[in-house]
Amino acid sequence: xxxxxxxxxxxxxxxxxxxxxxxxxxxxxxxxxxxxxxxxxxxxxxxxxxxxxxxxxxxxxxxxxxxxxxxxxxxxxxxxxxxxxxxxxxxxxxxxxxxxxxxxxxxxxxxxxxxxxxxxxxxxxxxxxxxxxxxxxxxxxxxxxxxxxxxxxxxxxxxxxxxxxxxxxxxxxxxxxxxxxxxxxxxxxxxxxxxxxxxxxxxxxxxxxxxxxxxxxxxxxxxxxxxxxxxxxxxxxxxxxxxxxxxxxxxxxxxxxxxxxxxxxxxxxxxxxxxxxxxxxxxxxxxxxxxxxxxxxxxxxxxxxxxxxxxxxxxxxxxxxxxxxxxxxxxxxxxxxxxxxxxxxxxxxxxxxxxxxxxxxxxxxxxxxxxxxxxxxxxxxxxxxxxxxxxxxxxxxxxxxxxxxxxxxxxxxxxxxxx
Numbered sequence: 001x002x003x004x005x006x007x008x009x010x011x012x013x014x015x016x017x018x019x020x021x022x023x024x025x026x027x028x029x030x031x032x033x034x035x036x037x038x039x040x041x042x043x044x045x046x047x048x049x050x051x052x053x054x055x056x057x058x059x060x061x062x063x064x065x066x067x068x069x070x071x072x073x074x075x076x077x078x079x080x081x082x083x084x085x086x087x088x089x090x091x092x093x094x095x096x097x098x099x100x101x102x103x104x105x106x107x108x109x110x111x112x113x114x115x116x117x118x119x120x121x122x123x124x125x126x127x128x129x130x131x132x133x134x135x136x137x138x139x140x141x142x143x144x145x146x147x148x149x150x151x152x153x154x155x156x157x158x159x160x161x162x163x164x165x166x167x168x169x170x171x172x173x174x175x176x177x178x179x180x181x182x183x184x185x186x187x188x189x190x191x192x193x194x195x196x197x198x199x200x201x202x203x204x205x206x207x208x209x210x211x212x213x214x215x216x217x218x219x220x221x222x223x224x225x226x227x228x229x230x231x232x233x234x235x236x237x238x239x240x241x242x243x244x245x246x247x248x249x250x251x252x253x254x255x256x257x258x259x260x261x262x263x264x265x266x267x268x269x270x271x272x273x274x275x276x277x278x279x280x281x282x283x284x285x286x287x288x289x290x291x292x293x294x295x296x297x298x299x300x301x302x303x304x305x306x307x308x309x310x311x312x313x314x315x316x317x318x319x320x321x322x323x324x325x326x327x328x329x330x331x332x333x334x335x336x337x338x339x340x341x342x343x344x345x346x347x348x349x350x351x352x353x354x355x356x357x358x359x360x361x362x363x364x365x366x367x368x369x370x371x372x373x374x375x376x377x378x379x380x381x382x383x384x385x386x387x388x389x390x391x392x393x394x395x396x397x398x399x400x401x402x403x404x405x406x407x408x409x410x411x412x413x414x415x416x417x418x419x
Contacts, residue, residue: 012214015148023146024158026201030098030139031162032169033197037105037132037190039163040170041112042066043275045186046125047259052183053118059260059388061118063381066256069125070377073133077374080134081141081367086215092207094138094145094363101138102198104131106191113187129374135198136370141363144353145208150298152350157294160345164286164338168279175272229357229368236355237365239414243307244352245372246411247314247344250404252380253397254318254337257388265325265394274327278334285335289342302419303351304412306343311409313340318401325394340405351418 050061084097108127115121140159147155173193174186231238258278262271293306317336320329356365387396 015146017148018151019147019155023205024155026204027139027142027155028158028162030135030197030201031159032166033102033193033195034105034132034135034139035163035166036170036173037109037128037166037194039167040174040190041109041125041128041187042256043167043171043259043279044174044272045112045183045190046121049112049115049121049183053121059257059385063385065118065122065125067378067381068122069129070374070381072126073129073374074371074378076130077133077137077370078364078367081137081363081365081370082361084138084141084363085361086210088210088212088215090209093210094141095202095205095207098135098138099198099202101131101133101135102194105135106195107131109187109191109194113184113191132194133370133374136373137363137367139201140349140366140370142205142207143349144356144366147353149350149354150301152353153294153297153303153346155294156349157290157342157346159349160290160342161287163345164283164290164342168276168283171276171279175276229365234355234357236415236417237357239411240352240355240418241369241372243408243411243415244348244369245375246404246408247311247341247348248373249376249380250314250318250401250408251337251341252376253384253401253404254314254321256377256380257384257394257397261325261394262330266327266330268327274330278330281331281334282338285338286342286345289339290346291342293343294346297347297350303347303354304415304419306347307351307412308409310340310342310344310347311405311412313337313343314405315402316340318398318405321398322395322402351412351415354418355415 046065047058047062050065051058054061080097080101084093087093087096089096105128108124108129108131111124111127112121115124143152143155143159170190173189177186177189229237259271259275262268262274262278266274268274289310293310297303297306314337317333317340320333320336323329352366352369383400384397387400388394392399
């Protein structure tokens with residue numbers, strides 16, 4: 001072992017030991033719970049609540065609530081990541097923030113369950129976004145902390161599958177709960193699942209403790225300055241971040257307003273059931289794409305060809321809906337979008353963790369990466385309102401989705417240190 005390698009503290013060392021199935025299973029379940037807590041409200045509960053509170057302006061209400069919540073996520077994700085990088089708790093760096101984030105997110109879901117107006121609805125969703133984005137920052141840090149590079153696409157594929165299953169299972173759970181007892185029970189079920197997923201991961205997995213003498217020092221101004229990652233000093237990180245942002249923006253354009261799309265453009269007689277069918281097809285295809293891409297990407301060590309392929313497939317799915325807004329075409333576009341996004345998610349985390357600037361700031365830097373997940377939720381509702389009103393309605397919206405994903409493919413070609 002070289003002197004340089006020996007000098008690296010264990011807590012900052014690049015992992016070399018493959019993680020076991022038990023650890024991956026608990027991470028998988030925690031991610032299902034997290035994404036269920038985010039996407040079940042976005043896909044079903046928030047749109048229905050917006051319609052109940054103000055049917056005439058449901059799109060505007062939904063856009064305001066999700067946009068403000070996503071702005072909170074922009075701050076919470078890197079901030080909590082930065083705090084976890086500096087946490088010297090005897091329970092570890094990440095776990096205290098994982099369980100706290102799950103608890104805050106669950107509390108926000110319970111606030112939403114009883115929200116009597118748009119203001120309280122917005123407050124509840126801001127709590128959800130703050131808590132669950134903090135949980136996301138620490139869970140993703142676990143991949144960089146514990147998973148060796150040669151296993152990251154496999155684990156990234158599982159995380160992508162978990163995101164899909166959280167979305168699909170969330171839609172199933174809340175539709176069933178809505179039939180039984182309405183919105184409050186749907187939100188309460190999501191809160192219980194979020195807490196269970198966070199607690200299982202925290203209680204059953206190890207988390208390295210940061211010795212007090214290794215905690216980064218600095219004044220508040222210096223700590224806040226650490227949130228900035230210079231594109232000039234770390235160009236590969238910047239290009240990979242931009243690619244991740246555009247993929248997520250394209251996905252947001254294509255998925256955020258699906259319930260309204262089925263109601264207002266396709267005129268499907270039972271849009272809730274239609275959404276479940278589309279998400280089921282999307283989910284099966286996503287699993288296939290993530291498993292295959294994760295296996296072959298880890299085997300070859302290549303990431304960029306899979307990103308390019310995923311961008312092309314996702315753009316094709318969106319272009320089909322530009323040309324035809326019909327139920328049969330939606331059934332074709334859903335699995336195409338799923339296999340494209342699954343392929344991307346399998347290799348994205350592997351690629352992004354390979355271009356992180358410093359081991360000491362993994363959670364903070366991954367929090368900056370996760371801004372590329374959250375920022376589209378701010379931008380997309382604002383742009384979608386303009387597109388639907390002034391730029392061609394739903395065909396214009398899906399065209400924007402195709403352009404965003406194709407641009408992501410262009411951006412990833414600028415990443416030099418990853419094949």
